[in-house]
Amino acid sequence: xxxNDRIFGVLMIALAVAYGWxxxxxxxxxxxxxSVGPETFPRLLTVVLALSSLYLIVRPDPDNAWPWxxxxxxxxxxxxxxxxxxxxxxxxGFILSTLLAVGTLCWRMGATPVKAYLTGAVAGIVVFLIFNxxxxxxxxxxxxxxxxxx
Amino acid sequence: METLGYLIDGFxxxxxxxxxxxxxxxxxxxxxxxxxxxxxxxxxxxxxxxxAFTLGLAPETALIMLTAVYAGAMYGGRISSILLNIPGDEPxxxxxxxxxxxxxxxxxxxxxxxxxVASFMGxxxxxxxxxxxAPILADFALTFGPAEYFALFLLAFATLGGITGKNPMKTVxxxxxGLMIATVGIDNTGVQRYTFGVLELYEGVDFIIAIVGLFAIxxxxxxxxxxxxxxxxxxxxxxxxxxxxxxxxxMPSSIRGGVLGFIAGVLPGAGxxxxxxxxxxxxxxxVGSKGYFGKxxxxxxxxxxxxxxxxxxxxxxPMLTLGVPGSGTTAVLLALLISLNITPGPLMFTQxxxxxxxxIAALLIGNFLLLVLNIPLVGIFVKLLSVPPMYLLPIVTxxxxxxxxxxxxxxxxxxxxxAFGVAGYVLRKLEIPLVPVIxxxxxGPEMEKNLRHAMDISDGDWTILWxxxxxxxxWVFAGLGLILPYIVGPLLRRRMQVSTGTGGPEGD
Numbered sequence: 001x002x003x004n005d006r007i008f009g010v011l012m013i014a015l016a017v018a019y020g021w022x023x024x025x026x027x028x029x030x031x032x033x034x035s036v037g038p039e040t041f042p043r044l045l046t047v048v049l050a051l052s053s054l055y056l057i058v059r060p061d062p063d064n065a066w067p068w069x070x071x072x073x074x075x076x077x078x079x080x081x082x083x084x085x086x087x088x089x090x091x092x093g094f095i096l097s098t099l100l101a102v103g104t105l106c107w108r109m110g111a112t113p114v115k116a117y118l119t120g121a122v123a124g125i126v127v128f129l130i131f132n133x134x135x136x137x138x139x140x141x142x143x144x145x146x147x148x149x150x
Numbered sequence: 151m152e153t154l155g156y157l158i159d160g161f162x163x164x165x166x167x168x169x170x171x172x173x174x175x176x177x178x179x180x181x182x183x184x185x186x187x188x189x190x191x192x193x194x195x196x197x198x199x200x201x202a203f204t205l206g207l208a209p210e211t212a213l214i215m216l217t218a219v220y221a222g223a224m225y226g227g228r229i230s231s232i233l234l235n236i237p238g239d240e241p242x243x244x245x246x247x248x249x250x251x252x253x254x255x256x257x258x259x260x261x262x263x264x265x266x267v268a269s270f271m272g273x274x275x276x277x278x279x280x281x282x283x284a285p286i287l288a289d290f291a292l293t294f295g296p297a298e299y300f301a302l303f304l305l306a307f308a309t310l311g312g313i314t315g316k317n318p319m320k321t322v323x324x325x326x327x328g329l330m331i332a333t334v335g336i337d338n339t340g341v342q343r344y345t346f347g348v349l350e351l352y353e354g355v356d357f358i359i360a361i362v363g364l365f366a367i368x369x370x371x372x373x374x375x376x377x378x379x380x381x382x383x384x385x386x387x388x389x390x391x392x393x394x395x396x397x398x399x400x401m402p403s404s405i406r407g408g409v410l411g412f413i414a415g416v417l418p419g420a421g422x423x424x425x426x427x428x429x430x431x432x433x434x435x436x437v438g439s440k441g442y443f444g445k446x447x448x449x450x451x452x453x454x455x456x457x458x459x460x461x462x463x464x465x466x467x468p469m470l471t472l473g474v475p476g477s478g479t480t481a482v483l484l485a486l487l488i489s490l491n492i493t494p495g496p497l498m499f500t501q502x503x504x505x506x507x508x509x510i511a512a513l514l515i516g517n518f519l520l521l522v523l524n525i526p527l528v529g530i531f532v533k534l535l536s537v538p539p540m541y542l543l544p545i546v547t548x549x550x551x552x553x554x555x556x557x558x559x560x561x562x563x564x565x566x567x568x569a570f571g572v573a574g575y576v577l578r579k580l581e582i583p584l585v586p587v588i589x590x591x592x593x594g595p596e597m598e599k600n601l602r603h604a605m606d607i608s609d610g611d612w613t614i615l616w617x618x619x620x621x622x623x624x625w626v627f628a629g630l631g632l633i634l635p636y637i638v639g640p641l642l643r644r645r646m647q648v649s650t651g652t653g654g655p656e657g658d
Contacts, residue, residue, distance in 0.1 A: 008580050012323060019330055019344075026341050036605040038341040041598040042333050049326035055319045064579050067375050074374050079572055082367070085551065086564040098548055105544035109374060123545050127552060137204050137556050 005060030012053035020046035077108055093142020098124030153285050160507025164515050169214050172207070173512050176218030177519045183219065184226020185531045186542060191223035192478040192585075193365040197546065199358055199486050200553030209490040210505045214512040216486055220479055221516045224462050225269055225524055228455060229531055232261045241423045241458040244430040248443060248450030255446050259528070260396070264448050265455040266524040267397055268404040272456030273517045275408035276415065276463030280470075281510060283416065284499070287471040291496035296603035297615050301624035303597045306474040308631035309418035310586050316643075318632045320582050328590020329597070331355050338599065350562050357485050357591040359554055359567050364584050366550040367571020370543045372578070400452035403433050407456030414457070415464020418476055418631065424642075425464075429457025463513065470506060471496060473596070478585040484592055 023039035023046070067075060085101035092100075103120030107113050131137045141147065163169060183194030195216055202212040231242040232249035245265060252261035294302065307325040308318070334344045335354030345351040407429035414425030433453035434443050443450045465480045473494035475481040487494045492502055499506055524531075554563050574584055601615075608614035616622045 004580050008582075012327075015330075016326075022344055026343060036602040036610075038337045038339055038343060040605075041601060042330070042343070045326050045329050045333070049323065049330070052319050052322040052326065056323065059319075061317060061320075061581060064581065066579065071375055071377070075371055075575075078371060078374050079568065082547070082568045082571070083565070086561050086568065089551075089555065089561055089564070094552075102544040102548050105370075105547065106540055109540035109543070110377070111538075111540045119541050119545070123548060127548065131552065131556070135205060139552065139555070 002060035002062060004063045005056045009053040009056035009060070012056070013050055016046045016050040016053065019049075074108055078105060081105055081108075089142075090140050091142055093144050094139040095121075095124040095128050095144055096142060098127070153281060156285075156503055156507045157281060157511060159504060160509075160511035161515075163210055163504055163508030164214060164511035169211050169508070169512070170515070172211050172215040173218045173516050174519055174523075176215035177222040177516050177523055180219035180222020180224075181226040181520070181523065181527075181531055182222075182534060184223035185229045185534045186226075186537060189369075189542075189546065190365075190478075191220060191227070192482050193369060194223055195219055195479060195482045196358075196361045196365050196485075197550050197553060199482070199489070200362070200557050201549075202486070203489070204553070204556040209492060209502075210508045212490065213483075213486065213505060213509050214516075216483060217509050217512055218516040218519070220462070220483065221273060221459075221513060222520055223479075224273075224459050225266065225520050226531060228265045228269070228458075229262065229528070230535055232265065232451070233258055233532065233535065241426045241454075241461065243423065244426040244454035245451060245458070247430065247454075248445070248447050251444070251446035252448070252451065257446070260448070261446075261451055262528050263525055264396070264400055264451050266521055266528075268400060268407065268452035268455040269459040270517055270521045271401070271404035271452075272408035272411055272459035273463050273513070275405065275456075276412040276460040277510065277513045277517070279409075279412045279416075279460075280463060280467055280513070284467055284471050284506075284510075287467060288496040288499040291472050294496075294620070295618070296600040296607065297618065298621045298624065299600040300597060300604060300615060301621045301628065302472060302474060303593050303600070305418060305624050305628040305631065306468075306476070306593070307586060307589065308628040309476070310583070310589060316581065316635075318635050320580075321586050322632070324577070324582050324584070324586035325590045328587035328592075329594045330590075331360070331587075332591050332594025333598070338602075350560075355566070355591070356557070356563065357588065358489060358557065359563050360570050360591055361482060361485060361588055362550050362554055363567035363570025364574035364577075364588065366546060367568060368574030368578055368584075370547050371571065371575040373539050373543050396448065400448050403437075403449040403452040404456040406432060406436065407453040408460040411457035411460025411462075412464040415461035415476070416467045418468065418627070425461030426454035426458040430454040466513075470494060470498065470509075473498075474593075475589065478588070481585055481589050481592060485588070488592060 020043060023042045026038050066072070081101055081104050085097055088097040088100070099117060099120040101120070102123050103113075103117035106116035106119050111119070128139055131139050164173065179198070180191075180194065183189045184191065198216060198219060202216060205212075207215065227237070227242045228245050228249070231237045231245040232253050235246050235250040237243045237246055249261045249265065252258065307321065310321055310325075332354070334351055336342050336345070336352055342352070407426075410428050410432060411425035414428060430443075430450065430453050433449050434441065437443075437447075437449055441447050441449060462477075462479070465476045466483075469475040469480040469484055473484065475484045484494060492498060492505065550567070551564060554567050555561070557563065577584060577587070604614050605612075608617075616625050
């Protein structure tokens, strides 16, 4: 099967076209046109990317299997966890969000829930203490801000 | 001799107590990173960069620490090759061949000690080579004009895959993607490009975020996919009984391997894996039928191990003198230099002489430290091998988050990092190499600047790009770099595969 490279090649050609089209939208630089304007280098890239992607479509490599079904779901869970970690970092604070994120990741990778969340909690607290006291960088406390020592 | 004076100054920098302390810390962390499963040298150095920033280290201290990490990771990588027959990275593949049989015969400690000594010799030779060669190359590079630099960057991309690379076209695609990302932001004429009016994009995409995302986050996803969460069984190492005679016996092999490795490291397109491969094959040829290679010959450990470390120090030569890295890890070190506002290249040797020579001296000192660390502490590093990735990788991911967050204290960068991680996973699945993407991100601005200068000089005449003999030569080599893999690549790859018996992991 050689779909991967072909599909990727088509996508990259689409990117090249969109990117190349983008160069026509640049405003004229102040001081008039020069021999190399802001659009010259991107246009070169457009041509090179389009040609090399075309090669991928014509001579694709054999496919690597994609993880469908269960493993695929696990991967999506992992990405969702990372996105939530980012979202909750400031409102929940570093320690709690790390507990949840690292705990969930450990658990989904095969640790028992208790051990997983314990790892998350310990990692969160240790890193927080190191950063706040040893390195003098403030990570957000969030919900736990009542613990703050001035 | 001028070089000697600089070197002595360099030792002055490197031996300052706090620099020495950070070198020791770096060497220790590096070995850890090399030994732990799922953390390659490039990945490890990348995660540590934001931390080095947030610590507010002086440029030379940060660079010394991370160079020590780089050297240490090369040491650490061999532990799993020898004990588990699993190469930590591609160059360590050849170490498996005789290292693992030695471990099976109950000589694991000897194998580890021999490889430590050989690594030391390899690095030492290569560092001396670096000291001799780098100033010459830097002087030569001063004659480069913008057109030559433009061609040189092309050469760097073209040879990045190495002549054993699988599909050079994929390197080209990857390089284009990286260069395109580099064009995002306000360019030097003040025009906004591809910012879509998003304020955070005005300054362009921070390559540190991209590097950490591409390496660390995609690694996590790969481990999840392979369900490789469980740890490896505990390994025990016998007591070390190594005499001076044994060490003397491997010296010739180490020296040969180190010299070869250094040459392979300096040349574009060869790289550490070819260095260790040639090192091993040469050992087999030289020793001939007197050896028992493949069945636990100590010389079969020493040769490739010295070659591997020689190549990794050799790879610093083009990075320091030309600003053009030849491997993933040196690309990451280049990222560090650029973010420290040091322009790598020939001028660095005059403008930032203290930093360059400090780092070179630190390499020498780091190697002594590593040798001293490695022989007594090998037991600790061996224990680390059995840390289950299911705990380790989430924590590494968390540290990556903390590092990126601490650069700007905004979560916007973290979303970016996750997006890069997913993209990195997809690209790796498609066997699109990630290093050219990163190199594109790093070199994009310089490449465009040089193109612009060249065009300004010639008043818009494109032929200036290949007008001089030097530039033309670089173009020819770049072309060869793309064509040769199709001709000799399959042959060499098959040979390396036959001799190792396995495909080996994907190197990055």
